[in-house]
Amino acid sequence: MSLRLDSDFWSARMSYLAKLARADAIAVVLQMKDDGYVTYVAHNLPSETSWRSGAPAVLLGKAFAERVNAEVSGGVAMRLADGRMADAIAVAPVVWKDQLVGALVALVVGRPIGPEDLAGLGRVAELVGLELAEANALWRAQRQQQDAETKLKANRDLQAIIHRERDPNQLLERTTAQLAEVFGADGVSIMLADAQGELSVRSSKGLSDAAKQDRKRIGEGISGKVAQTGKAMLLSGHVQGGSDPTASESMIAPLRAGGRTLGVVNVKHHAAQEKYGQAQVDSLAQAASDIAAALLTAEEFQRAEEDRRQALVLYELSR
Known part of the structure; x- marks a missing residue:
């Protein structure tokens, strides 16, 4: 040197x-x-x-x-x-x-x-x-080298959570927090759709109390459109009808697995400088797909555990 x-x-x-x-x-x-x-x-x-x-x-x-x-x-x-x-x-x-x-x-x-x-x-x-x-x-x-190494580790940690976590609620909370680290985000939320097709926030980081109460039907608003079309979006600047007017950039990707759309994930930041491009959108879309598949697996595992517990209870009662 x-x-x-x-x-x-x-x-x-x-x-x-x-x-x-x-x-x-x-x-x-x-x-x-x-x-x-x-x-x-x-x-x-x-x-x-x-x-x-x-x-x-x-x-x-x-x-x-x-x-x-x-x-x-x-x-x-x-x-x-x-x-x-x-x-x-x-x-x-x-x-x-x-x-x-x-x-x-x-x-x-x-x-x-x-x-x-x-x-x-x-x-x-x-x-x-x-x-x-x-x-x-x-x-x-x-x-740049340090940033690349940090992001690589953050991505590895995210994949570890996706592949190992079997509790649905813990999976959502931990992946939400890790997505914030992976994308340097100020806010992350995961919205899931109920049986009536209404999206609601199930896990979040950096959201206001009002934003946590946000609900959208499939096809309604930006999140609803992403859930309906199954296509990720990148938004810049103030977005009409958005839940956070201070966000400078947002990425929204569908949570799709097994031919189903389970919901959407939203990642945003407030910095004046641009952070996100098509590479980040593609990365989020892939992560969202992995999270959706893991969520289905976790829910199946949870149902199997519940069935096992009920079977044990019935067995004990029948003795």
Whole structure:
């Protein structure tokens, strides 16, 4: 590994860059598809610092979308690692060979950020470009490998639950929780149809109380249409008639096995960035099919156990 990618290098480098930028804290922030704005390396900032709301999110949005320097002086109130509160924040895009590779964030205590400060931060961002371009490529590759390994393990755990769980209720609860992990979802629900063809939520994670009470007939609404057609769907943005207006993307797949549609599974997230595509839809559809088959098996096993218990009771009574 080269010196540029060494953590000691970055620690010393960020301290030096903070002095150049006349900042009390400084950070290199990357924009990740699944996680939004993520701190890559920082000086004098707590590890839990978030960039997802308020002035930081607005300024980072401008930096990544418009490639412009921007600042907010006053009312920022971001805590630094040394315990002080920053009053002002500035962001400059980090560009290398016309490629946007990140953003440089500067935080200042006790004074506003002026035009000279903003211009200076832009010059410092230019210095970061080469190091960040090299480090960013390696970091993203490592992150993708870690994500792939995590998802592979989550899928294996899901299949283990599907193949081993014999209690229908436990099967639904455990697969619901595992689907949230597999797809990085904020909400998952499994709806089953009753004898009258009405779908109701039987298991959920991350749903509101109102959403848990949702009922749909086969053919009614999005869930009902998926149950009727047997075709999985991917939805983006606000969906008219949807049970969660805050969901940015949703996938709905039918629970089909043995020529029957047992219900549907719904997976959603609230992140601004797109997470799901056709590959994820196909993966959910396959998982839903496996869950449906396992549910039929579990219900048959449960009935067999109940028949066995009743037979034992009758045998004891007949003695």
